[in-house]
Amino acid sequence: MSYNNILTSFSNGITTITINRPSKLNALNSETIQELHEAFKEADENHDTKIIIITGSGEKAFVAGADISEFANFSVEEGGRLAAEGQAKLFDFVANLSTPVIAAVNGFALGGGLELAMAAHFRVASDNAKLGLPEVSLGVIPGYGGTQRLPQLVGKGRAMEMIMTAGMIDASQALQSGLVNHVATQEELIPLAEKIASKIMRNSPVAISAAISAINAGFEDGVNGFESEISQFGNCFGTEDFTEGTQAFLNKRKPVFPGK
Structure with a gap:
């Protein structure tokens, strides 16, 4: 299947899904969310796929957030529907896949980008990664599972601080807090994810x-x-x-x- 905003590849039991909107720092819009749903679904249903790696194109960003221009004028009802449909279509969908999903976080993972990474079963990050949930600086809160998954991963206090300050943490802080499992250079990031994937694939x-x-x-x-x-x-x-x-x-x- 061909996509406008993502790339997919398969090798040695691993399907790699790459969000490919470099001019927008791989920001999530509705079309990209739909394409990601379809790509994850296809990979999960492919018996040859044992592991899924999700990453972003380029060296600047995994996903720098949601495409704010799409919902800046939404009503209360439209905002609620946006969160509900997005969670069902992508974020909860990924979290509950039967195929292991590794997020290879290269660069910025902000807002919906961090929420997508947190929906994966675990995360590895490049040493230049910056992670955060800046939604309150826009007068809104995380709506794709961020208020639930971040406390589960880093604890309530750290999550409260990250969300309320709208600040970013770097890769070393993310590693220390348990938000990511490993940190590597940009060049070593995908090979590291693939190395972990190969260990997983030895098992049932x-x-x-x-x-x-x-x-x-x-x-x-x-x-x-x-x-x-x-x-x-x-x-x-x-x-x-x-x-x-x-x-x-x-x-x-x-x-x-x-x-x-």
Whole structure:
């Protein structure tokens, strides 16, 4: 499928999705959000894709925010609908994918850009990355999950400060706070993400999908994460991957997981 605002590539089990609006610092507009939804959906449904990496084109920005010109004149109802549709179409969609998603944050990740990175299952960042949620400086709050996911990742106090000051933190601060897992140079960023992806791909994709579901359950209101873990754990016993993994262990060989 061809896109206007993103690029996709596939190699060695990894689908890389690159937001490609360099003149706008890869800002998210409605068309880009729709294209990202379609690209993530296609990759997740492709049995050959084991890992998805999301990044931005160029060296300046992952995503520098949302395209403010699209919603500057919205009404209350339109604003609420914008957040609800965006969360369902992209941010919550990505967070709940069964395929692991790594955000390779190259440069600025602000507003909706940081929210997209936080929707990924984990993040690596370039050493020139700047991350923040500046929405209150525009008279609005984060609307694509930022007020929920940032506290989960860095704690309530740090999240309150970041959101209320509308300030940015650098890559080293993001690493220290747990917002990103690793920091690398621009040149080493994608190779690092691919190296981590290769480690993930040694394991059962069925079990990884179950783990994502169980972990996410612990952050959902009204859902008992421990009960979800028990259910997902039990379900694993009925998979071909469980049979292969246990037999490989008992026979002292490397497993070849069928992904079923």
